Amino acid sequence: MRYVLFDVDGTLIDAVDNQRLVWHTWAERYGLDPDEVYRVALRTRPVETFAQVAPDQDPRECLAALHELEDEDVRDGSYAAFDGASELLNALESGTWALVTSNYEHRVRGRFARTGLPVPKVVVDAAAVTEGKPSPVPYLQAAAQLGAKPEDCLVIEDAPSGVQSGLRAGMTVWSVNTPAAVNGVHRHFGSLRDAVQDILAYSSEVHPDRLEG
Template sequence: MTIEPGRPARMKYVLFDVDGTLIDAVSNQRRVWGTWAERYGLEAEKVYQVALRTRPMETFAQVAADRDPRQCLATLHELEDEDVRSGVYAAFDGATELLQGLPLGSWALVTSNYEHRVRGRFLRTGLPLPGVIVDAAAVEEGKPSPVPYLRAAEQLGAEPGDCLVIEDAPSGVRSGLRAGMTVWGVNTTVAVDGVHRHFVSLREAVPHILAFASGPGGDIAA
C-alpha cells in the first residue's frame, strides 16, 4: 500500500469474539448447560449440542418447548453468573501478549454473552479490558447478523474495511463477513467456511494480528 506524502496512515482495528477465542470456556459452558438440563429433567449432552448451534431462546424452543422460556432464561443466567464467580477459567496461550501489544483504542470485544460476565472472566484471567465491549444487551440482533460487529466499529470510529474480526464460531464468522470486514479464524483444527485466514491456535495468530494492527503494510494476506 502506498501512502501519499503528508497523509496520515489509516488506523487498523481488531474486533475479538471472547469465548473460544480469547478465553477457553468450553468446559464451563458444557457444565452450565449440563446443570440446566438436569434441573429440567433433560439429557445434558443433547441439550448442549443444540446450545452450541443456537442462541438460548432458540435452544429452549427446541429442547423445552413446553416450559416458560423466561424462566428457562432466568435459570440459565443464574447458573452462568455463579460460574463466573466460582468456575475455573483460562486465557488461551498468547491472549495476554496480544491484547497488551495492541495500540490503545484499536480493539474491542464483541460477544453474545453479557458484559458483566466478560468483565468477571477477564478479571479472573488477568486479561486487559478495552474501552468498547458490545454484548448481547447492546444489540437487538445478535450474531450471525452483522449488527454486533458494525456497532463495535461505530463505537471505535472505524470503517468496516479497516477492521479485522477474530472468531472461532461459524455464526461469528458470518457476522464479521456480513459486516464487510476481514475475518480470521482461530482455535479450530478445520477452517470455518468463509474465513480469509485460518490459524489452529490463537498463539499462532498473535504475530499476524499484531502486524495487521500496525497499520498499512500489515499482515492481511490470506
C-alpha cells in the same frame, strides 16, 4: 487506522468445558438430555434453544436459571485465557480494539479480572444488540463505537456464527483455536498463539497483500 474485534469465549477465554457444564446442569434441572441440549445451544441463542428443547417452559424462567448458573461459573468456575491472549491485548493500542460477545459484559469483566486480561473501552454484549451473531449487527455496532469503517476491521473468531457475522459486516475475518479453518474465513490459525504476530502486524497497517493466506 486499523481495528481488531475479538470474540471472547473460545477465542480469548478457554470456556468450552464451562459452557458444556452450565448447559448440562441446566438441562438436568428440566429433565432434558444434556448432550442434545448442548448440541442445540452451540448453534443458537439461548431463547432459541429454549424454544427448541423446552417449548412448554416459560422462556423467562429458563433464562433466569441459565443466568444463575453462568454467574456461578464466573465466580467459581475453573478456566483460563488462551496462550498469547495477554501478550496480544496488552500490545494493542487503546481505542483500536473491542470485544464482541454473545455473553454479557459483567461476566466478561469477571472472567477477564480472574485471568488478568485488560478490558477495552468498547464491549458489545448480548444486551447491546437486538440481533446476535450471525447477524452483522454486533460487529457493525462495535465498529461504529470505535469510529471505524468495516473494511478497516479484522475480526478474530472461533465459531461459524461469529465468522458469518463478521463476513456479513464486510470485515476481514480470521479463525483461531479450531483444527480446521471455519468456512469462509480469510485466514486460519490453529491457535491464538500462532496468530499473535500477524494480528499485531495487521493493527500496524501492513500492506494488504500480507493479509492473504
